[in-house]
Amino acid sequence: MPRYILKRILMLLPVLFGVSLVSFSLLHMVPGDPAILLAGEQADEAFINKVRSDYGLDRPLYVQYIHFITHVVRGDFGISIRNREPVIKLLKERFLFTVQLSFLSILIAGFIGLIAGVISSTKQYSLFDHMSMIGALFGISMPIFWLGLLLMLVFSVQLRWFPSGGKGTFLHLILPAIALGAASSAVIARMTRASMLEVIRQDYIRTARANGLKEFVVIYKHALKNAMIPVITVFGLEFGYMLGGAVLTETVFSLPGVGRLMVEGIFQRDYPVVQGSMLLVATTFVLVNLLTDIAYAFFDPRIRYE
Amino acid sequence: MNEVVEAKTGQFREVLRRLRRNRAAIAGGIIVLLFVAVALLAPFIVPYPPNEGDLAKRLSPPSREHLLGTDPLGRDLLSRVIYGARISLQIQVVSVAIALVVGTMLGLLGGYYGGAIDHVIMRLMDILLAFPGIFLAISIIAVLGPGLVNLMLAAGIYSVPQFARIVRGSVLSLKEKEFIEAARAVGESDGSILFRYILPNSMAPIIIQTTLRMATVLLTASGLSFLGLGVQPPTAEWGAMLSNARAYLITAPHVATVPGLAIMLVVMGFNLFGDGLRDSLDPRLKD
Numbered sequence: 001m002p003r004y005i006l007k008r009i010l011m012l013l014p015v016l017f018g019v020s021l022v023s024f025s026l027l028h029m030v031p032g033d034p035a036i037l038l039a040g041e042q043a044d045e046a047f048i049n050k051v052r053s054d055y056g057l058d059r060p061l062y063v064q065y066i067h068f069i070t071h072v073v074r075g076d077f078g079i080s081i082r083n084r085e086p087v088i089k090l091l092k093e094r095f096l097f098t099v100q101l102s103f104l105s106i107l108i109a110g111f112i113g114l115i116a117g118v119i120s121s122t123k124q125y126s127l128f129d130h131m132s133m134i135g136a137l138f139g140i141s142m143p144i145f146w147l148g149l150l151l152m153l154v155f156s157v158q159l160r161w162f163p164s165g166g167k168g169t170f171l172h173l174i175l176p177a178i179a180l181g182a183a184s185s186a187v188i189a190r191m192t193r194a195s196m197l198e199v200i201r202q203d204y205i206r207t208a209r210a211n212g213l214k215e216f217v218v219i220y221k222h223a224l225k226n227a228m229i230p231v232i233t234v235f236g237l238e239f240g241y242m243l244g245g246a247v248l249t250e251t252v253f254s255l256p257g258v259g260r261l262m263v264e265g266i267f268q269r270d271y272p273v274v275q276g277s278m279l280l281v282a283t284t285f286v287l288v289n290l291l292t293d294i295a296y297a298f299f300d301p302r303i304r305y306e
Numbered sequence: 307m308n309e310v311v312e313a314k315t316g317q318f319r320e321v322l323r324r325l326r327r328n329r330a331a332i333a334g335g336i337i338v339l340l341f342v343a344v345a346l347l348a349p350f351i352v353p354y355p356p357n358e359g360d361l362a363k364r365l366s367p368p369s370r371e372h373l374l375g376t377d378p379l380g381r382d383l384l385s386r387v388i389y390g391a392r393i394s395l396q397i398q399v400v401s402v403a404i405a406l407v408v409g410t411m412l413g414l415l416g417g418y419y420g421g422a423i424d425h426v427i428m429r430l431m432d433i434l435l436a437f438p439g440i441f442l443a444i445s446i447i448a449v450l451g452p453g454l455v456n457l458m459l460a461a462g463i464y465s466v467p468q469f470a471r472i473v474r475g476s477v478l479s480l481k482e483k484e485f486i487e488a489a490r491a492v493g494e495s496d497g498s499i500l501f502r503y504i505l506p507n508s509m510a511p512i513i514i515q516t517t518l519r520m521a522t523v524l525l526t527a528s529g530l531s532f533l534g535l536g537v538q539p540p541t542a543e544w545g546a547m548l549s550n551a552r553a554y555l556i557t558a559p560h561v562a563t564v565p566g567l568a569i570m571l572v573v574m575g576f577n578l579f580g581d582g583l584r585d586s587l588d589p590r591l592k593d
Contacts (some may be wrong), residue, residue, distance in 0.1 A: 018433030022445070029449045143525055145532045146548060146566030149555060157556050244438030248529050252552070259441070263533050266448050274448050276438070285438040302516035 004297055023279040024068045027271050036229045037244035040081045077276035082268050087276040098257035102242035104173055109181035117192025139186025148179035148252035165254040176249045193232045195227040229300045236292025321582050324586035331582020337575025345395035350551045354382035356389040356542045365558040375560045386542035387568050394541045397458050398520045404462025409469020414500050417477025429522045431467040440529050447535045447560035465519050472515050477507035510587040517580035521573045544569050
């Protein structure tokens, strides 16, 4: 196991290097002088020159990259062009919010997806099975932002059960979390159903039944435990995707998340903010995937064969 | 040679037979056909010009005159949704074509030559895949800037890794097969082996992926336009229309209902059809 983990971490390094390179290149790929982009278009000549020498923009690209990466690993993502605050401060607040939202979403999605998937598999081709698979089809086909608007229309505007947007109490998170988690609950339900159907047909389940175990024990103790192994991967992946998809929910419900921060950064040409958001979200996604792989290997020893 | 043609026709008939028995796939196929027809015939079937409005009739609910009502600028929603189909189809076709061509080439090269080429290509794909979902497309827009052309490029690049991985996997399993060895033994060039033998035999997963990607690309592209990073107003694009409708959710909820419904239906059509194709082309994949 430690060898497998070490191998996976080593495989990660080139990807993280690539991600940092993409984020670094942003400033050099957009049209315009990087020093002016960083100083802001209204800045005077003296300030532009100061930025140029502070960031080493007059030096070779590889020196600039080393300057960039050594600061990033120390948590220094530069200063936001728009509000002159350290980018790390903005990222911290916004990122924690997105993680909170994604976490609640995956809990809701997991709860709905697992229950629907297990019942569907034990009652294959029943009305419940058909209904939940049709529900799953809607889940993966509905645009997050439209579902968000519909939820807002029904539960905030008409029924007034939940606030229609903004940050504050736990209630503010419920509708955005449902909108963000709908597609994932569909994927988890489909995966759980398929995985359970495969396990239920195995010999040891037949043996368990033949030994007179109660159906509940057969399904929830013996079958679900093994069927869950591939579902774990889906959980990890879906949680990772939520970090990206959250940008749409955050926009619909006017929430202060990191995705929204990045989009605002693009509009305001606030490149340090865009670079920081890119780097943070991609690195987190890569690490979540790593943890998912390790969890998968832990639960299914056959994975470590390589 | 005739035997080969007959075998292929037989295979095609078998796939068609399986597809016809799959009701969900037929439903998906009908939705897709309707969508394409509406998109192509848009200029002939719209009741009003999509970008001309009558401010006196702004936000009016569905009526006989305006079947789906009007938007905040008094433009006919039905006409805008119909034109939106045209924009969506254009984005889907161009983006998926970019991904298909680039991804397939990379997958063929990596899978066939292996070694350093494969390593570099796959690490590049890993880097693209390190950005979760729509975040990759947003990051590309951050470099290119908003707009229709950049949106199509972003949505295209976003889908390249999926094609590259699938084609590579297919090449890896095919290149050890006897008929490829035979082709090599009779002195066929690498290009000929790749394009005459390997590519045609990898078509099933490519066709399935192309269909399913049409759905993903529509979701991504309309999402980008909703964020203001894609197609810009006044173009009648479904995501941009929804973004515009947000401010009128209370006074005119119909403005936010129609474009979303259109996106969902088309995505569902491609998903159903793609799933059906997968079951028919490769029955082993069916659960």
